[in-house]
Amino acid sequence: MKPDKPTIKKLFAISTEGRKFQFPLPLKNVIRVNGRDYNVELREDEKYGIHVLWKNRRYPVEIVRTKQNRYEILFNDIGHTFTVETPISLQRKKILGKGKGKSTTLVVKAPMPGRIIDVLVREHAEVIKGEALVILEAMKMQNEIQSIAGGTVIRVDVRAGQNVMKDDILVEIAVK
Amino acid sequence: MKKIKRILIANRGEIAVRIMKTAHAMGIKCVAVRTSTEPDAMYLSSADIIHDDGDETAEIPVFLDIEKLIAVALETKCDALHPGYGFLAENAYFADKCKDNKIIFIGPSPDAIYKMGNKPVARQIAMKHKIPMAMGTPGSVADEDEAVRHAARIGYPVIIKAASGGGGRGMRVVRQESEMEKMFTLASREAEKAFNDPSVFIEKYIENPKHIEFQILGDMHGNIIHLGERECSIQRKHQKLLEEAPSPALDEELRKTMGDTAVRIARAVGYYSAGTVEFLLDSDRNFYFMEMNTRIQVEHPVTEIITGIDLIEQQIRIANGEELSMRQEDVSLKGWAIECRINAEDVQSGFAPSPGRIEKISFPEGPGIRVDTGVRAGSSIVASFDSMVAKLIVTGTDRKHAITNTKLALDKIWIKGTKTTLPFFRMLMRNHIFQEGTFTTAFIEKNLDQYHHSSEYEDNIAAWLATKLFVEENLTGNRTNISFDQGKELTPWLLRKRLTQF
Numbered sequence: 001m002k003p004d005k006p007t008i009k010k011l012f013a014i015s016t017e018g019r020k021f022q023f024p025l026p027l028k029n030v031i032r033v034n035g036r037d038y039n040v041e042l043r044e045d046e047k048y049g050i051h052v053l054w055k056n057r058r059y060p061v062e063i064v065r066t067k068q069n070r071y072e073i074l075f076n077d078i079g080h081t082f083t084v085e086t087p088i089s090l091q092r093k094k095i096l097g098k099g100k101g102k103s104t105t106l107v108v109k110a111p112m113p114g115r116i117i118d119v120l121v122r123e124h125a126e127v128i129k130g131e132a133l134v135i136l137e138a139m140k141m142q143n144e145i146q147s148i149a150g151g152t153v154i155r156v157d158v159r160a161g162q163n164v165m166k167d168d169i170l171v172e173i174a175v176k
Numbered sequence: 177m178k179k180i181k182r183i184l185i186a187n188r189g190e191i192a193v194r195i196m197k198t199a200h201a202m203g204i205k206c207v208a209v210r211t212s213t214e215p216d217a218m219y220l221s222s223a224d225i226i227h228d229d230g231d232e233t234a235e236i237p238v239f240l241d242i243e244k245l246i247a248v249a250l251e252t253k254c255d256a257l258h259p260g261y262g263f264l265a266e267n268a269y270f271a272d273k274c275k276d277n278k279i280i281f282i283g284p285s286p287d288a289i290y291k292m293g294n295k296p297v298a299r300q301i302a303m304k305h306k307i308p309m310a311m312g313t314p315g316s317v318a319d320e321d322e323a324v325r326h327a328a329r330i331g332y333p334v335i336i337k338a339a340s341g342g343g344g345r346g347m348r349v350v351r352q353e354s355e356m357e358k359m360f361t362l363a364s365r366e367a368e369k370a371f372n373d374p375s376v377f378i379e380k381y382i383e384n385p386k387h388i389e390f391q392i393l394g395d396m397h398g399n400i401i402h403l404g405e406r407e408c409s410i411q412r413k414h415q416k417l418l419e420e421a422p423s424p425a426l427d428e429e430l431r432k433t434m435g436d437t438a439v440r441i442a443r444a445v446g447y448y449s450a451g452t453v454e455f456l457l458d459s460d461r462n463f464y465f466m467e468m469n470t471r472i473q474v475e476h477p478v479t480e481i482i483t484g485i486d487l488i489e490q491q492i493r494i495a496n497g498e499e500l501s502m503r504q505e506d507v508s509l510k511g512w513a514i515e516c517r518i519n520a521e522d523v524q525s526g527f528a529p530s531p532g533r534i535e536k537i538s539f540p541e542g543p544g545i546r547v548d549t550g551v552r553a554g555s556s557i558v559a560s561f562d563s564m565v566a567k568l569i570v571t572g573t574d575r576k577h578a579i580t581n582t583k584l585a586l587d588k589i590w591i592k593g594t595k596t597t598l599p600f601f602r603m604l605m606r607n608h609i610f611q612e613g614t615f616t617t618a619f620i621e622k623n624l625d626q627y628h629h630s631s632e633y634e635d636n637i638a639a640w641l642a643t644k645l646f647v648e649e650n651l652t653g654n655r656t657n658i659s660f661d662q663g664k665e666l667t668p669w670l671l672r673k674r675l676t677q678f
Contacts, residue, residue, distance in 0.1 A: 011646060013639035021639035027647050031636045040637055042644065049536045049592045054637060060536075060592050061641060066649075071642040077591070077598045078628055079524050080638035084646035112528045113559065117365070120358075135362070139529035139563050140345075141415070142366055 012090055013082040021082075106149050106173040110164045114138030118160050121171065125153045133171045134158065151175040179496055180204055180256040180280060184249040185223070186239055187260030189550035189564060191472070192219035195258050198488040207252045209238055209245075213560055218552050227252055237560065239263040242270050249279050256280035256495060258488075262562070265471040266293050282495045284394075284470045288445040292468040295339050296377050302465050305444045307437060310456070310464045312379035320360040324353055326378050333381040336360060338367030345370045347414050349381050382464060384616040385456035386425050387411065389469075390438035391479045391487070394448040395494050401504045402435040403483045406452075406475055410604070412527055412620045417597065418604065419475035420514045421482050424575055424613025425457060434463055441468060449494050450476070450487050459616075474517070477548060477569045481513035512578040516568045516586070520557040522595040523627040531559045532594035537566075540588035544571040544581055557594055565596055575613065579605055599628030 013021045030037045041053040042061070052059045052075065064072040064079060069089075072081045085093065117135040121127060132144040133153075155172040158164060182205045185192045196206045196219070208223035212232045220226050227248050229238045238244055240263055249257050257279050259265040265283065268290035274281040283289070292298050296315040303309065311330050316339050317323045327334045327350065336359055338346030346367035348359040360376070368374035387408045394400035407423035408416045426434070438453035445468075452473050454466040476487045485502075494500070522530045533556045539547040549566035557563060570585050572578030583605040589598060604610050609623055620627075 008651065011643050013642045013646075015635065015639065019635060021636060021643075023640065023643045025647070025651075027640075027644055031633065031640050033633055033636055038633070040640060042641070047536070047538070048590060052637060052641070054633075058590075059631075059637075060590060062592060063645065066645065069646060071645055073638050073641050073645075074595065075634060075638045075641065076631055077596060078630065078634065079522070079595065080635065080642075082639055082642035084642055111525050112522075112530070117369075118362070137369075139531070139559055139561075140370070141413070141529065142362075143526070143528065 008086050008088075010087060012085045012087075014085060014090075016081045104175050105154070106147070106151065106175050107169055108133060108145060108147065108171040108173065110136060110166055110168045110170055111143075111145070112136070112138045113166050114143075114164060116158045116160055116162045116164060116170075117142055119156060119158060121153050121156065123153055123156055127151060127153060127173060136164070136170075145170060147171075147173060149173065149175045178255070180282075180492060182207065182252070182254045182256070183282070183492075184245070184252065184254040184257045184279075185209070185219070185260070186245050186257055187263060187265075188214065188217060188219055188239065188561065190219075190548045190567065191260040191474075191550070193222050193550050194548050195260060195488055196222040198486055199258075199492065202489065202492060204492070207248070207254055209248060211238055213237070213558055214556065216554070218550050218555060225252055237263075242267070242273055245270075246273055246277050246279070249274075250277060254279065256282055256492075258282040258491070259471065261471050261474055266469070268293060280495050282449070282491050284447055284449045284451060288447050288451075289470045291445045292451075292470050293340060295337060295341065295467060298467060299377075301444050302441060305440055307441055307465045308463060310380040310382055310466075313377045316375040316377050317360075320357045323360050323378055324356050327353065327356060330378065330380050333383070334378050335381040336363040336376050336378055338363065338371055338373070339375040339377055340371040340373040341367060345414075346376070382456045382458055384618045385409075385458050385464075386423070386615075387416075387454065387466075387617050388423055388425065388434065388457050388463070389452050389454040389473075390435055391473075391476070392438055392442045392447065392451040392453060392468075393485075393487075393490055393494070393500060394442055394451070395500045396448045396497055397499050399500045399503075400439050400442050400447060401500065401502065401507060402438050402453075403479050403485060403507055404509045405431060405434065406473075406478055408475060409615055409617050410610075410619060411617050414617075416475065416517065417519075417620075418514065418516050418601065419478055420512065420575075420578070421478035422509055422512070425461075430461060430463075437463075437465070441465060450491050474564075474567070475515055477546060477567065478513040478515050481546070481569060481571050482509045482511055483507060484510070512572050512575045514570050514572075514578050514582050516570075516582065516601045517564060517597065518566045518568060518589070518591070518601075519563040519597045520565050520594045521563055521597050523597055523600045524595075527597070527600075527627075529559065529563045530595040531557045531563070533557075534565070534591065535593035536590060537592075538590045539566070539568070540585050545569075545585055546571075565591065565594070568601075576611075579611060603627065603629035 010024045031040050044050045052061050059076045062074040070083045114136045117137045121133050127147045128150045131147050134145040136143045151173040154174050157169045184207045199206050205224040207225045209227050209229050264270040268286040271281040272286040313326045333351045336348045348363040350359045363376050364374045389406050391403040405423050406419050406421045408419045410418040452469040455463045457463045520530045521527045546569040570582040572581050609615050
């Protein structure tokens with residue numbers, strides 16, 4: 001049980017792309033878009049499992065993972081990640097965010113479990129955006145793990161032949 | 177020749193189910209192999225006899241173990257063996273071993289498998305028979321220096337291919353000399369791993385072609401016909417995602433020319449059984465022989481639909497020594513068929529494999545819809561095998577009609593437990609380049625900004641779900657007074673979350 005806190009009147013769900021969605025509390029089964037209210041319902045039955053009823057159609061929904069206030073949700077087979085904030089936590093985040101500035105280290109993680117076939121970069125190597133860093137084999141497919149930014153490799157955490165789990169750190173890059 | 181009475185299915189998944197369906201219709205018994213990786217797999221339910229292979233210590237899966245499969249076939253008194261696709265389907269030594277043990281290999285002769293399986297040999301045969309081909313090396317290339325010399329002669333871009341390859345693995349496009357060393361090593365290594373043979377060869381890379389393949393049927397009496405083409409240009413990293421028959425790029429004349437060429441190649445190796453001749457078609461409608469696949473293909477259903485011919489039945493009849501019951505002029509193409517490969521892949525993470533347990537699965541039923549699958553609720557998509565969940569095959573009177581029907585069918589598929597390629601196909605059916613039929617093999621990499629179709633207000637609903645979850649976790653029992661009239665809905669929703677939380 002959490003200690004008493006002031007009544008929360010609304011919540012914000014912020015997507016990874018930075019889109020902000022606001023919901024008044026208590027949370028109703030309603031979504032407001034362009035000034036119009038639409039009913040939405042979360043349901044469960046034997047045949048379909050957990051699903052959303054939206055405009056008279058069922059959509060599959062799943063929680064892929066949660067971590068603190070961060071939720072990865074699969075809706076209609078498509079993944080969405082949100083952090084949910086109260087007005088207070090959102091305010092705090094804004095203040096903290098200002099002081100910190102932008103993160104300068106890019107941590108490249110394994111997008112799936114598999115085996116490292118080849119490591120194509122070394123420490124101190126300069127890489128450009130889109131450059132292949134590691135070849136990861138999963139389900140008989142070789143996947144090039146590319147850098148999403150240019151910079152200098154500061155750490156290589158894997159070697160060829162090694163098995164990795166999803167989200168294991170592969171390479172860290174100091175972004176320019 | 178005596179008739180086949182019992183077949184060992186040397187495969188798993190949907191193709192095992194598919195083969196047994198036809199075999200049963202022909203009154204033939206089937207033996208399937210149970211593995212410790214998937215002891216409750218759906219294909220086992222179709223079998224008359226299940227052979228248990230509980231060998232957890234084995235290094236390679238039983239479907240790649242030649243000695244063991246032969247032993248199982250003999251032990252279970254099978255007079256024939258069907259290899260399906262993948263695994264040992266194109267292994268000439270395996271086909272030969274079957275023959276040695278008086279087991280009918282339901283496929284072509286070991287000789288034909290060898291000749292078409294070894295790409296440099298296949299190239300030489302094609303050259304001898306004046307089959308149009310992309311410029312390339314006469315045989316395998318020893319090292320990157322030799323590769324650089326050949327590439328300079330042929331002209332960049334070139335493509336490095338595995339000599340024993342197929343199915344798009346071990347291929348690398350090289351656009352300039354500086355990339356050669358790295359790409360050569362990668363291709364060779366990948367080839368060794370996938371095909372146990374590191375040798376590679378080089379061909380001129382045809383930019384933005386269409387991938388068109390012809391279905392071949394041949395018997396042991398020298399009759400060879402083709403059953404029209406399949407359009408397989410919707411590919412990602414040389415892996416096919418969607419196939420259709422016929423192709424929007426061919427007219428009767430080109431179909432006849434390419435079909436006759438395909439038959440000529442098959443004839444050059446004395447081909448019998450079902451096989452596929454793959455071509456690249458460039459924007460000037462020139463076509464080039466790429467390779468011949470000496471097995472049943474994943475995408476065979478689209479041909480079955482437009483020709484009305486059961487290809488597995490034909491394979492079995494041919495293996496029995498029967499003569500083809502139809503001639504080329506008897507083959508007519510009717511309607512349009514589209515196959516979507518529904519794989520356990522995450523389209524938002526560049527089609528990364530997404531193994532998992534299928535919790536719920538249901539498919540639409542009705543005329544014009546065929547689903548070939550090897551999974552059901554409770555099945556697992558395991559990382560050690562391929563990521564296929566199901567093939568959705570939809571028919572229409574013409575292409576436009578088939579696309580409309582596919583779009584409707586895709587919305588009725590319900591899969592829970594793993595991410596799939598469904599959002600990709602939902603997007604594809606709405607894409608105008610796909611609808612026009614002008615796409616090439618570069619389509620996915622070049623013409624798409626987004627790999628999935630988003631439904632209306634999808635973000636809003638997902639945001640609402642995240643908020644709901646937050647409320648249930650953090651604010652319940654709090655003075656916010658959220659009412660949970662729905663009662664039952666919450667428990668499993670929260671339970672599931674806790675199971676996956678880490």
